[in-house]
Amino acid sequence: MSGTFVGMPAFPKAAHEAVNNPTLRGNLRHATHTIRAKREKAVAEVSDWAELREAGKRIKDHTLRHLDDYLVQLEESVTAAGGIVHWAADAEEANRIVTELVKATGESEVVKVKSMATQEIGLNEALEEAGIRAYETDLAELIVQLGKDRPSHILVPAIHRNRGEIRDIFEREMSEWGRPAPQGLTDTPAELAEAARLHLREKFLRAKVGISGANFMVAETGTLVVVESEGNGRMCLTLPETLISVVGIEKIVPTWQDLEVFLQTLPRSSTAERMNPYTSTWTGTTDGDGPKTFHLVLLDNGRTDTLADEVGRQALRCIRCSACLNVCPVYERAGGHAYGSVYPGPIGAILSPQLRGTTSEIDASLPYASSLCGACYEVCPVAIDIPEVLVHLRERVVQGGEVTREGNKVVLKPAKGHAAERAAMRAARWAFARPGAVRAGQRLASRTRRLHPRRLPLPGPGKAWSETRDLPPVPAEPFRDWWQRTQGSAK
Amino acid sequence: MRVALFLTCVNDTLYPDTGRAVVKLLTRLGVEVDFPMAQTCCGQAHYNTGYRHETEPMARHFSDVFGEYEAIVTPSGSCGAMVRELYPRLGERARAEGRGDGLATALAPVVPKTYELTEFLVDVLGVTDVGAYYPHKVTYHPTCHGLRGLGLGDRPRRLLQAVKGLELAELPGAEECCGFGGTFSVKNSDVSAAMGADKVRNAESTGAEVLCAADNSCLMHIGGTMSRLKVDMRPVHIAEILASTEEEPAA
Secondary structure (H helix, E strand, O other), rough: OOOOOOOOOHHHHHHHHHOOOHHHHHHHHHEEEEHHHHHHHHHHHHOOOOHHHHHHHHHHHHHHOOHHHHHHHHHHHHOOOOOOEEOOHHHHHHHHHHHHHHHHHHOOEEEOOHHHHHHHHOOOHHHHHHOOOOOOOHHHHHHHHOOOOOOOOOOOOOOOHHHHHHHHHHHHHHHHHOOOOOOOOOOHHHHHHHHHHHHHHHHHHOEEEEEEOEEEOOOOEEEEEEEOOOOOHHHHHHOOOOOEEEEEEHHOOHHHHHHHHHHHHHHHOOOOOOOOOOOEEEEOEEEOEOOOOOEEEEEOOOHHHHOOOOHHHHHHHOOOHHHHHHHHHHHHHHHOOOOOOOOOOOHHHHHHHHHHHOOOOHHHHHOOOOOOOOOOHHHOOOOOOOOHHHHHHHHHHHHEEEEEEOOOOEEOOOOOOHHHHHHHHHHHHHHHHHHHHHHHHHHHHHHHHOOOOOOOOOOHHHHHOOOOOOOOOOOOOHHHEEEEEHHHOOO | OOEEEOHHHHHHHHHHHHHHHHHHHHHHOOOOOEEOOOOOOOOOHHHHOHHHHHHHHHHHHHHHOOOOOEEEEEOOHHHHHHHHHHHHHHHHHHHOOOOOOOHHHHHHHOOEEEEEHHHHHHOOOOOOOOOOEEOOOEEEEEHHHHHHHHOOOOOHOOOOOOOOOOOEEEOOOOOOOOOOOOOOHHOOOOHHHHHHHHHHHHHOOOOOOOOEEEHHHHHHHHHHHHHOOOOOOOOEEEEHHHHHHOOOOOO
């Protein structure tokens, strides 16, 4: 399994394969449509949803505006409660810190709570290089790990798999990692869950080190919060002697009262539940209860750079609910892997090119992985205007300009491969400033209309269009000529 | 009332029938329509593809051409949304870049008086029964920028329901994007085509003869897919349905 996606092709190429894979299309269609309908119902039950959405947005914006102060406050609270705080500027530093912390315990295995931050930095691979085995304990992450696969969704990373595929993975792979799958395992959900339960239980009971992320960090008390459905996270958070949490710096909320908003909007937006089954909170360490040692690794990894961008910074409000993925028609057909990041879907398309920059082929293509239909913005519980940020990032790709990378202002050059488009856009702008030129073009098209094919064979936009769609016929005269002949001259 | 028809460059060049239908419809409802000959393009494709700075002179041109009219009516949800939603943003961004209020001030007059056709009919003229006759089974696809950008709501449906002879069929998955998305349709043609094919199959399942929408760009994509998939339906702009009467039925 790789969380780093090195050398991914551009989005359209990766999506091409997914679009033509009928099993994947079926799995995704079924899963996204089911959760989409459930979310709509769960949200409709809340009479003050619009106010909650606005409150969530404001709390996040306020916190991001004063992030420096809240981070210091959080460090003080966590330290006062017996935790140890580490600061990691990037993935490499975070991985190094965690690896050293695990090594210091003398252990060679860890159990993991489902965590996007550790996926983002490729922690499992870094630990593996140091001879430490990381066991994913979230059911879907387990499926992904056993299947030597990559996550394709933020909340349900094995969404691209159906029950039959999961049964096959369990039967084939579980014995490699620990307790094998029971004999004669079928694909009924209860049997699959029981197989995972038995497989994971021995790991929970043996583990001395747990690794987690967090959904929220409360600055006033230094409390971390994980919300989940299975209870496997709580096992990892309470049973081991050492707990290491890797959390993005944008996950802070100032007070417990702020949690009130997100604990309503997050479950309804993500799993369509009124309340998630398990909400675990911990504040430093407590004698005789839970881990004896608690480390918090605060991760930047591009977040401060993102915060420096006036338009793009709203992406940092994200609470990782996945509602935008579930409602996105592009995600539904392209699948999560095409986005080349642990953050797929609309939010991934604005987050990855900001956290990683727009220089790689995949990151430069992500801002275009959207028809700008706006369904993502509509469902976002913290009102991230994803289409606005997508267009902003397209501008960064085609025009370049000033951005912040690793804390420094740098001037980006326009991305390669857009020269013809740029020339066409300039030419169009020139013509559109001259109605006469537009008219001449229209007349030329009308006079030659019988020569226009409905398919264009040469590579380029014409072929991309006409491979699956006929071109519209050109009318005998443009509207403006008719207008001038009739109404126009009558006045 | 005298209004300017902002037809859009796509309609002007490829869909003059839609323009004629808007003129016929509004004239029938007692509105005096002018077509300013200097109009070209609102700049939506430039803006959405990342060429914001190239868009600015086009937006200024739009404002110069249309600024004096009482109201500006356009038979396009996405071009309407461009003016109403995104022109203010052009101004804000220019200001944020330290270029002052010039652009925002120049564009401000056209923003509040630009209406998408169905909005103009229902909100400004206050009519839902426009006296149309269209004896066909029709299904309606709400296009994204009209639906989510302008918030057209049920206005188009109310207009269609009042058309004599028209049978309106519910479109499954109506609010899902058809996959056009401007340059998305060629930059991500596989996904775009897959979305288009699903939209066409859903439309076909209604048994309607006509798929109606308020945006010809989306209809160009849906219609092109229909004819390639050999689906026996046709795309028709809502203006052409509303313009059709018993005396002068649409073709």
